[in-house]
Amino acid sequence: MKIEENYSLLNHNTFGIDVKARYFVEYHSVAELVELLQMDMVKQHPLLAIGSGSNLLFTKNFDGVVIHSKICCYETIRETDKHIYVRVGSGVVWDDFCATVAERGLGGTENLSYIPGEVGASAVQNIGAYGVEVADIISHVETVEIATGKTRLFDVSECEYGYRTSIFKTTLKNQYVVTAVEFRLDKIPQFKLDYGNLSESVASINPLTVKAVRDAVIAIRKSKLPEPSKLGNAGSFFKNPLIAESHFNQLRRQYTTMPFYRADGGLVKIPAAWLIEQCGWKGKTFGGAGVYEKQPLVLINKNNATAGDICLLADAICKSVSNKFGITIEPEVNYI
Numbered sequence: 566m567k568i569e570e571n572y573s574l575l576n577h578n579t580f581g582i583d584v585k586a587r588y589f590v591e592y593h594s595v596a597e598l599v600e601l602l603q604m605d606m607v608k609q610h611p612l613l614a615i616g617s618g619s620n621l622l623f624t625k626n627f628d629g630v631v632i633h634s635k636i637c638c639y640e641t642i643r644e645t646d647k648h649i650y651v652r653v654g655s656g657v658v659w660d661d662f663c664a665t666v667a668e669r670g671l672g673g674t675e676n677l678s679y680i681p682g683e684v685g686a687s688a689v690q691n692i693g694a695y696g697v698e699v700a701d702i703i704s705h706v707e708t709v710e711i712a713t714g715k716t717r718l719f720d721v722s723e724c725e726y727g728y729r730t731s732i733f734k735t736t737l738k739n740q741y742v743v744t745a746v747e748f749r750l751d752k753i754p755q756f757k758l759d760y761g762n763l764s765e766s767v768a769s770i771n772p773l774t775v776k777a778v779r780d781a782v783i784a785i786r787k788s789k790l791p792e793p794s795k796l797g798n799a800g801s802f803f804k805n806p807l808i809a810e811s812h813f814n815q816l817r818r819q820y821t822t823m824p825f826y827r828a829d830g831g832l833v834k835i836p837a838a839w840l841i842e843q844c845g846w847k848g849k850t851f852g853g854a855g856v857y858e859k860q861p862l863v864l865i866n867k868n869n870a871t872a873g874d875i876c877l878l879a880d881a882i883c884k885s886v887s888n889k890f891g892i893t894i895e896p897e898v899n900y901i
């Protein structure tokens with residue numbers, strides 16, 4: 566293991582913020598990770614596990630140890646009539662995994678294609694797109710406890726998955742490092758196409774395949790979202806807020822075209838992109854930061870933005886949504 570000091574994280578966050586980590590280390594196995602966690606350097610400083618930094622906003626230099634998984638295994642572990650279970654290392658690029666299983670014709674990941682990031686973070690974040698969340702196909706999450714170096718296997722039922730959240734972001738935040746994830750994939754794919762214009766995009770394809778759905782998802786995503794390599798961003802900056810039915814009824818009388826989705830517990834989900842657009846933010850800039858013209862939920866590094874520019878822009882957006890609609894929108898991006 567190579568321990569880098571005073572290491573630039575510029576190539577480890579998709580916003581393209583040039584901050585430094587006091588220490589940076591990549592580990593290639595569970596044994597290496599356990600060895601790393603026992604070092605004084607780790608015990609004496611804050612620790613941050615990162616993937617490819619596609620959901621991080623570094624607000625300052627990180628005066629601690631940043632660790633990154635290079636555990637890149639991929640193996641089939643068991644099989645039933647309907648399912649194939651695969652175990653994938655946390656350092657595998659998420660979309661490489663989606664491409665591999667699509668080639669095998671296995672269903673489950675196709676709607677989640679082309680989401681940036683790595684397999685470890687997918688299980689922390691509960692990534693989701695086109696009506697599917699990764700929690701739907703996870704069976705187990707393999708971890709190492711930071712304090713003790715002990716391995717622990719979480720059944721999916723213990724992960725407390727919810728909208729872009731898990732136990733690893735809440736009760737057990739910063740306590741476990743994910744080393745591998747076990748996925749349950751369908752031998753006979755069960756396509757979910759009832760979200761956005763996905764069904765239209767694949768309507769003429771017969772027979773429909775996992776690869777065809779994956780290609781359609783990628784084409785739609787490419788037409789809507791900026792490529793982080795060309796324009797720094799972290800995807801959706803805010804979560805879609807959930808509001809009470811009474812609040813929704815009151816707003817709907819005034820904003821008759823307001824889009825909405827019914828959610829659990831009698832709550833109503835309002836697209837944050839619509840709220841932000843209604844406040845006039847689409848295409849607006851602040852310092853080097855901006856609101857993406859095609860999708861106002863995405864904040865971009867337009868011109869050498871500092872983290873301060875992005876934070877101020879995000880705060881201003883939150884305030885105007887709160888003033889206009891009485892709704893609090895919260896960042897999906899992790900501020901570090």
Ligand SMILES: Cc1cc2nc3c(=O)[nH]c(=O)nc-3n(C[C@H](O)[C@H](O)[C@H](O)COP(=O)(O)OP(=O)(O)OC[C@H]3O[C@@H](n4cnc5c(N)ncnc54)[C@H](O)[C@@H]3O)c2cc1C
Pocket residue numbers: 579613614615616617618619620621634655680681682683684685686687689690691692693694729733741742743744790791792793798799800801899
């Ligand atoms: C253009 C674009 C589009 C996007 N679209 C979507 C989308 O459609 N749906 C969606 O859900 N997300 C989307 N995202 C957000 C992002 O891709 C996901 O959140 C992704 O899971 C982040 O992966 P990462 O490897 O970059 O993790 P990072 O951003 O590096 O880390 C994310 C969090 O996970 C933790 N973490 C990372 N690895 C580990 C580990 N091994 N063990 C423990 N904790 C760990 C980090 O500490 C941090 O809290 C998008 C981002 C971009 C830039």
